[in-house]
Amino acid sequence: MIKTIDPNKVSQQELHAYLLSAVAPRPICFASTVDKDGNVNLSPYSYFNIFSINPPIMIFSPNRSGRDGSMKHSHQNVLEVPEVVINIVNYPMVEQMSLASTSYDKGVNEFVKAGFTEVPSEKVKPPRVGEAPVAIECSVTEVIELADTPGAGNLILAKVELVHINEAYLDKDAQLDTQKLDLVGRMGGNWYTRSSGTSLFEIPKPIRNQGIGVDQLPEKVRNSTVLTGNNLGRLGNLEALPTQESIDRIAALPKIKELLESSMDTVKIHKLAQQWLDENRTEEALALLCIQ
Template identity: 50%
Template structure:
């Protein structure tokens, strides 16, 4: 493993390492308007939601590394204290990328990117009509993190109204994570399409798992079971009882397999069950020989 101290790296190199390691990052497609009424539209991947009550989002237009200049979005937020944060889905990712071009002050990136300006209800900046979710925000505070190239400026934005396309809502008015089809930034020129790599993980808060520390040593030190496997095994509230194990083995016709298998074979079988998220079956296999 290579180790670095930030002060020993050029900012451009450090910037690349940080963005290559921290990702995928959600994108704030920020719409602002200048004090003279000129619309601006630009994407920022230093972004996330930080509070629900009050509803706070923060994104950061960093100072340019190459020449230490600031971006139109930052200036507009300083002057007007308003922004619309639009969510980026796969359908508009190329237009979003085009809008990040450093056009002059007087250029409207909505027009350059071919995206549609939609009037907001409360704030002056326009919404992106094609975006599946749009957040009208008031800027509460701007925190300057430094004065050199690469320094961030945290734009702390409070949501005053949100608009969600019915096409991404299910019958319970919950956002369907497949339908929203979000994209995210990674290192270099790479992006990630969220719904191509989604999976569910049970929330530990819903139950008190036994923990990896309570797993028998021979299982914990297996050369076949992965860290993810151990995490699943440790997230059960209790181990299956012997009668349940016997019933499972009979029902699945596994008694002969258990009788003739060595430990590695049992661990491989448990690993296969865990790939299908059948933790109970995996534990029955692992505890079948004591």
């Protein structure tokens, strides 16, 4: 059964709850801004992402209040001083970041309220968060106000001017180390997600290569009762179907010969292929699946 929702027939809160749980995890922009008098504001935004590398542009969206349509202080500030520091949030900062989202009065400095260290920026007026693994000084190039209704988004286009990286988060090749970063994402309701340990995984996809596609896999493989969508995706990512020679080589392995001689049990063969896929033996798994 599928529940189908017409946005015109549910309340704004209901639609919001469904969409925020579904469109997740979202990265968190911890935006530091100043007003024209130099008062500092620090607020988290999960309507946030990077959208362009050349020019390097990130966008976040402080929405108008769903209750009274009022503008967020960060929104007001970037209209007064079109600059922002986007601080990246990781697990050790998450409780203080949440505290900084409290709606304090305009002019209240959330660095102070949440206990973060203000570090002066080099190219922009707002300070950066000393505890952030990465802090990005940006100029605001455009503010796109989607509407003036309660809940309306306001896209703040932020152009990267300077990037600060805490070297403790670099690996031996001077690249940001995803395991060390331990970034957090916003989910629906009060849920967050943490990106570390076993929640991280890699999918090999050399950008220059073109996978054959799931449609090119033999029918019995595509319609397998054992192989999952992820298994088929991994197989379809191979650049070519196996040669007869490689199929024969797999078929001649003692363990496989025994399996084929005892029975041509498709389920057993597919389960073994699945095990090989889990072990990153993708070419061999497809050769096994192609034995007639």
